[in-house]
Amino acid sequence: xxxxxxxxxxxxxxxxxxxxxxLSDPNPFRARAFEKAAxxxxxxxxxxxxxxxxxxxxxxxxxxxxxxxxxxxxVNTGQSRYxxxxxxxxxxxxxxxxxxxxxxxxxxxxxxxELGVSDLETLEQAAREGRVAKLKGFGAKTQQKILEGIxxxxxxxxxxxxxxxxHAGETLREQLASIDVIEDAEVTGSVRRRLEVIQxxxxxxxxxxxxxxxxxxxxxxxxxxxEELDENTLRGTGRExxxxxxxxxxxxxxxxxxxxxxxxxxxxxxFLAHGKLTKARTEHDLFEKxxxxxxxxxxREDAAPLKKKKRVTLIQPTDLRGTFHIHTTxxxxxHSVLQMLEEARERGFEYAGLSDHSQAAFYARGLKxxxxxxxxxxxxxxxxxxxxxxxxxxxxxxxxNDGAIDYGAKILSKFDFVIASIHSRFGMEKxxxxxxxxxxxDDPHVTFLGHATGxxxxxxxxxxxxxxxxxxxxxxxxxxxxxxxxxYRLDLDWRxxxxxxxxxxxxxxxxxxxxxxEMSHVISGTWVARKAGLTAKQIFNTKxxxxxxxxxxxxxxxxxxxx
DNA sequence: GCCGTTTTCGGCCCGACTGTTTTCAGTCG
Numbered sequence: 001x002x003x004x005x006x007x008x009x010x011x012x013x014x015x016x017x018x019x020x021x022x023l024s025d026p027n028p029f030r031a032r033a034f035e036k037a038a039x040x041x042x043x044x045x046x047x048x049x050x051x052x053x054x055x056x057x058x059x060x061x062x063x064x065x066x067x068x069x070x071x072x073x074x075v076n077t078g079q080s081r082y083x084x085x086x087x088x089x090x091x092x093x094x095x096x097x098x099x100x101x102x103x104x105x106x107x108x109x110x111x112x113x114e115l116g117v118s119d120l121e122t123l124e125q126a127a128r129e130g131r132v133a134k135l136k137g138f139g140a141k142t143q144q145k146i147l148e149g150i151x152x153x154x155x156x157x158x159x160x161x162x163x164x165x166x167h168a169g170e171t172l173r174e175q176l177a178s179i180d181v182i183e184d185a186e187v188t189g190s191v192r193r194r195l196e197v198i199q200x201x202x203x204x205x206x207x208x209x210x211x212x213x214x215x216x217x218x219x220x221x222x223x224x225x226x227e228e229l230d231e232n233t234l235r236g237t238g239r240e241x242x243x244x245x246x247x248x249x250x251x252x253x254x255x256x257x258x259x260x261x262x263x264x265x266x267x268x269x270x271f272l273a274h275g276k277l278t279k280a281r282t283e284h285d286l287f288e289k290x291x292x293x294x295x296x297x298x299x300r301e302d303a304a305p306l307k308k309k310k311r312v313t314l315i316q317p318t319d320l321r322g323t324f325h326i327h328t329t330x331x332x333x334x335h336s337v338l339q340m341l342e343e344a345r346e347r348g349f350e351y352a353g354l355s356d357h358s359q360a361a362f363y364a365r366g367l368k369x370x371x372x373x374x375x376x377x378x379x380x381x382x383x384x385x386x387x388x389x390x391x392x393x394x395x396x397x398x399x400x401n402d403g404a405i406d407y408g409a410k411i412l413s414k415f416d417f418v419i420a421s422i423h424s425r426f427g428m429e430k431x432x433x434x435x436x437x438x439x440x441x442d443d444p445h446v447t448f449l450g451h452a453t454g455x456x457x458x459x460x461x462x463x464x465x466x467x468x469x470x471x472x473x474x475x476x477x478x479x480x481x482x483x484x485x486x487x488y489r490l491d492l493d494w495r496x497x498x499x500x501x502x503x504x505x506x507x508x509x510x511x512x513x514x515x516x517x518e519m520s521h522v523i524s525g526t527w528v529a530r531k532a533g534l535t536a537k538q539i540f541n542t543k544x545x546x547x548x549x550x551x552x553x554x555x556x557x558x559x560x561x562x563x
Numbered sequence: 564g565c566c567g568t569t570t571t572c573g574g575c576c577c578g579a580c581t582g583t584t585t586t587c588a589g590t591c592g
Binding site: 021027028029030031032033034036037061062063064065066067101102103104105106107136137138139141142145360361362363364365366401423424425426427454460 | 565578582589591592
C-alpha cells in the first residue's frame, strides 16, 4: 500500500538528513543541496505523489538523482533508510547541543567524533577537564564560552514558549474533559495569563468525587511520571518534559480553583485583600459575589487592575480587519503572492500588505530593484483575482548600519507602506543603536518599525537601545511600531507596549508570515496587545479598509513632498 | 549534491564577528 506522505513530512526528513550531513561532511554544499530540495518540495504546486508516480521528480530544478530517490522512498514507504543509517551513527539527543550558543553543527560534529560528546552532561565534563580547548579549532575562550552556554541551554530547556504551553494545555484539557467523572476543565496558570515564556502548565478540573477523578486520570496515562502531591493535585510531565500540574476540586470550588491557579501570586493576594474565596462554580460568579469587576487573565500580573470599576474589553483576533508584513517566494517566503493573498482573503481580511525583504538582506534573498518591477506586476495581476481583498504593496526594508533605509527615497516612494527592520549588526552599542534607529524613524517613507528589539524568545535577547527615546520619536514622526506575532518573537514585548502607548505611539499587529500557515501569527500578536491592555481602537489594523488606505496614501504624499 | 555549460568540473545568496589562526573557519543573522 502506498503511504500518502505529505510534502511537509518529506521536507522535514530532508532537513534532518541535511543536519546530519553537516555534522560530518566537510563540503557544506552537500548539506545545502538537501535543504534546497526540502524547500523545493515545500513550495511544490503539483502533487508530490503524482510527480513520483509519473517519474517526473527529477524535472524539478534542485531535485536530482540522490535527493529524488530519497523523496521517492519516503513517499512510497514512509521512511528513509539513509536517514535511519545516519540516526544510528549519532546519539539521539545530539541536536539538543545546538541550544548552546556558539555551538553549531560543525563544532558539534568535532566534539562528538573527537571526544564522544553526546549531550550537555558529557560536554560539560569535557570542557571542565580542559579537553575541549585542546581540540583543533577550539581554544580556551571557546571552552569558556561553551561552559557559559551550557548554563544558558539548561535554563532554556526548563522553559517553554507560550505557543507550546497553550497547545499542550489545550490538548490535555480536551482529554481530561472527555473523562466521564470530570465535569469541567480549564487551562490556568501563566498559559492563561498569556505570559510569553512559561515554566509549567496548570489545569483546573471539576469533579463531584475528586478521588475518582484522580484515579481515572492516572489510569489514562496522559502524563509521564505522574504523582500525587496532595489530595487535590497531580504533577506529571508532558511532551518535551514540560511540567504539568492538575488541580482537582469539587464543582462548587471550581471558580476559586481557576482564580488561584491562574495567579499571579500578587493578583491573588490583591483579590483576597478585597474579597473572599466563596463557593462559586465559575470564576465570573466568584468576581460577582465579591463585587469585583472581572479582570481579564492577561492583566493579572499584579493587583493594580483590581481597582478598576469596570471590566476592560480587550482586543480580539476577530477585531482585525487586515494585516501587513507578509512575505512571499520573491524573498524568503514559502508561498506565492497569490497563495498568501488567498489565505488573507480566506481569513476574512479586507486588506493585506505584502512586504518582502529589501536588497540588503542577502541571506533572505532580498529583492533587487529589477525584481520589484516583476513583483509589482505580479501583485497587480493577483490583486484582480482576490478582489474585493485590497492589496497594499510594501517592503520590509533593512535599516542599514548608519540608520539609512535600504533602497533609498526614489524606490521607497513606490511602496504603499514601508516596514523598517534591523537584520544586521545586532551587537551595536546602546547609544550607536539608538542613533541608528532614530535616524531610520526620521525617514518619511517609514510607516512601521518592524520587530523592534529583534529578540528571539529562549534563543537571544534583543538589541539594546534607549526605549523612551525611540518611543518618543515614533510618536513625533507618526511611525507605528509593529507587534510582531511570530511566537518566537512576540516583539515588541507587552511591557514595553504599555510604556509606548502612554507616550502616544501607534501599534499594528503583524504576522511576519513566511507561509500561509504563519498568517495565524496575527492571533499570537493579539496575545501581546491584550497583555498590554489594549482595546481594538488602539490598533491600526482594526480600522476599515478605506480609512487605512486613506491614511497610507496621505502619509505617502507627505513623504513625496518631503523629498 | 545539483546545475549548467565556455558540458563532466567549478561554483554554489553575503557580511560581521569571533576566535583561532598567521590566512581562515565556524556561527549568526
